Amino acid sequence: MVSQTTPAFSSARPLAAKYKQLIAKGIKTEAKAFKVVLPKGVDLSAYEFLGRKNTRLANRPLSESGETSKNYETNLRQFWRFAAMKGAYGSMMPPHCPAMDVHTVEQYLRFKRLAPIAPLLDFDDEPTLDIFGEPITADARWNTPKCVDNFRGVLHDLHVANGHSVKYEEKRLNCDSAPERHVGCEHHLGNPRLSGRMIRVVT
Numbered sequence: 001m002v003s004q005t006t007p008a009f010s011s012a013r014p015l016a017a018k019y020k021q022l023i024a025k026g027i028k029t030e031a032k033a034f035k036v037v038l039p040k041g042v043d044l045s046a047y048e049f050l051g052r053k054n055t056r057l058a059n060r061p062l063s064e065s066g067e068t069s070k071n072y073e074t075n076l077r078q079f080w081r082f083a084a085m086k087g088a089y090g091s092m093m094p095p096h097c098p099a100m101d102v103h104t105v106e107q108y109l110r111f112k113r114l115a116p117i118a119p120l121l122d123f124d125d126e127p128t129l130d131i132f133g134e135p136i137t138a139d140a141r142w143n144t145p146k147c148v149d150n151f152r153g154v155l156h157d158l159h160v161a162n163g164h165s166v167k168y169e170e171k172r173l174n175c176d177s178a179p180e181r182h183v184g185c186e187h188h189l190g191n192p193r194l195s196g197r198m199i200r201v202v203t
Contacts, residue, residue, distance in 0.1 A: 008117065008137055009085060009111075009130070009136050009137055009138075009139060010139050010141070011077075011078035011079070011081040011082045011085075011108075011111070011112075011139055011141075012078060012139065012141055014081075015081050015084055015085070018132070019084045019085055019130075019131065020045045020046070020084070021045070022084075022087070022131060023044060023045040023084055023089065023092070024043075024044040024045045026087060026089030026092075027044045027089045027092055027093055028044070029089065030089045030090040030093060031093060034090075036093060038093070047076075047077045047080045047081070049073055049077055071150065072154045072157070072158075075150065075151050075154045076154060076158070079091075079105075079108055079151070080092055082104075082107075082108045082111060083104055083108075084131075085130045085131065085136065086104060086107070086128070086129075086130060086131065086136070087130070087131035088101055088104040091104050091105075099159065100155065100159075103122075103123065105155065107120065107122070107128055109148055109151070110138070111136065111138055111139050112138075112139055112140070112141055112142040112147065112148075112151075113138075113140070113142050113147075113148065114138035114140060115138060115140055116138060116140040117137045117138060117140075118137060118138040118140070119135060119137055119138075120135070120136045120137060120138055
């Protein structure tokens with residue numbers, strides 16, 4: 001039984017099977033909506049932890065010891081788990097996909113910073129629910145603003161490394177995202193907007 005001071009929801013622990021079994025289908029559904037071609041032979045239900053061999057940030061300057069790469073990977077994996085609990089599968093796809101959902105990112109920051117087991121509220125002060133309709137409570141693993149700064153640095157480097165550095169715009173499902181041809185909807189002809197300035201987290 002989870003005690004009153006132990007977070008029932010935690011991105012620091014491995015995902016429960018009930019969440020994992022829904023990930024692959026959820027990611028495939030999002031990929032189809034945005035015409036994203038997913039890599040073959042990849043287990044979409046598991047985060048591929050690269051540790052010190054992290055290559056997700058292209059040639060971004062990292063420490064020679066590899067500790068920065070490992071820390072970046074830890075940050076991404078924990079966000080990936082939170083997105084899975086929420087059912088925010090669009091923020092869990094491989095590279096060259098729509099940007100992370102800014103609302104999910106903001107909720108994650110509060111999830112990590114609020115007091116232990118505090119209710120996680122959405123932007124309308126309503127409970128944030130997991131994919132099964134259960135109210136999510138705070139993980140409270142970050143006790144210093146430095147943790148937030150580190151995570152923001154991870155997101156920035158990841159998105160810039162994948163060409164997402166423009167002003168954020170909400171995603172449009174009817175924008176053309178074919179990798180070999182970029183057309184866009186009537187509002188973004190020649191410059192399609194899938195979700196804006198950030199690339200989605202890789203598996």
